[in-house]
Amino acid sequence: MKEVVWGIIGCGDVTELKSGPAFHKVENSSLLAVMRRDATKAKDYAVRHKVPLWYSNADDLLCNDDINAIYIATPPSSHLEYALKAIKNNKNVYLEKPMALNAIEAQQIREALETSSSKLTVAHYRRQLPMFLKLKQLIDNNEIGEVRCADIQLLQPLRTDIVTTTEDNWRTNKSISGGGYFHDLAPHQLDLLYYLFGDYEKAHGYTSNQSKSYEADDVISGIIQHENDIQSRGLWAFNVNDTSKKDGLNIYGSTGEIRLPIFGNQIEISKNGITEVLKFNHPEHIQQPMIEATVNYFLGKQDNPCAAGEGLKIMELIDLLSNSNR
Incomplete structure (x- = not known):
């Protein structure tokens, strides 16, 4: 394979700016086709983004022999179906996070890969952003000494720029x-904890639906014990109320502390009474660095930036913290 030729299943909001245009811009990568069940919207997307082909049926896209890689950008409930079909058709897969509805489905995807030549990368794209590559470098270089513990807080009102609210809001279904x-949002943070600190030994969470604004729980808290004792x-x-909004990851070490917003663009490093602030500019298409790494993996030029086994680990954590099997 000399070029990765893509088809997108699910050309919704996330593909408009965050990911879709990057498939044209990455070297040795092109976007040939898009699919959406609403034919009018599929055609509109293809015309606006200058994509040659569009479909309203995923099977038609998957049967196109000119396409060798599939980006699955649908809601999680269809990830398993489309991933298994793509693997059966010997397509490589870039799979949106979270990997599936739950760890059981994620395990099915991983098992399908074991008897296939297909490759799969999970779209935990923050791993490839300069800000988080720098964060990992700081941790690996013991910039704050030995890491002791970490604290995540994401507190948001019912309607904010982080919490997506639309008429057809599948995120709360x-x-x-x-x-x-x-x-929808915790996979970003949980994957970073896994990326920075390694595998977990055990985890436990508590959940509640306090506001009763929708069927899903709106408060989740939990503890993760990593295998390295962090x-x-x-x-x-x-x-919460508007003034209580928070988005933070605090990492505490033996000689200092690192603070950053997961959905922001700066890192603060405090030690010896001095605080240094590092600011970053995210790329226009925020998934482009991850897509580039995925293309290089599919072409055999680098290791997998986020393997199915790692995506499965994050799904396990999501299930444990949200008590999904209760």
Whole structure:
């Protein structure tokens, strides 16, 4: 394979700016076709983004032999179906996060890969952003000494720029998203904890639907014990007042502290009474660095930037913290 030729299944909002245009811009990558069940919207997307082909049926796209890679950008409820079909058709897969509705489905995807030549990368794209590559470098270089613990806080009102609210808000429909806003937003943070500190040994969470604004829980808290003895704590609340909004990851070490917003663009490093602030400019298409790494992986030029086994680990954490099997 000399070029990765893409088809997108699910050309919704996330593909408009965050990901879709990057498939044209990455070297040795092109976007040949898009699919959306609404034919009018599929055609409109293709015309606006200068994509040669469009479909309203995923099977038609998957049967196109000119396409060798599929970006699955649908809500989580259809990730399993489309991933298994893509793998059966020997297509490589770039799969949106969270990997599936739950860890059971994620495991099915991983098992399908074991008897296939297909490759799959999970779109935990923050791993490839300069800000978070720098964060990992700081941790790996013991910039704040040995890491002791980490604290996540994401507190948001019912309607904010982080919490997406539309007329057809699938994110709060448990049968489509797996849960609520926790399932949509926490994968970013939980994957970073895994990326920075390694695998978990055990985890436990508590959940509640306090506001009763939708069927999913709107408050989730939990503790993660990592295998290297680091502990992480998280609090996610999507029902607070406007002035209580928070988006933060604090990492505490033996000689200092690192603070950053997961959905922001700066890192603060404090030690010996001095605080240094590092600011970053995210790329226009925020998934482009991850897509570039994925293309290079598919072409055999680098290791997988986020393998199915890692995506499965994040799904396990989501299930444990949200008590999804209760």
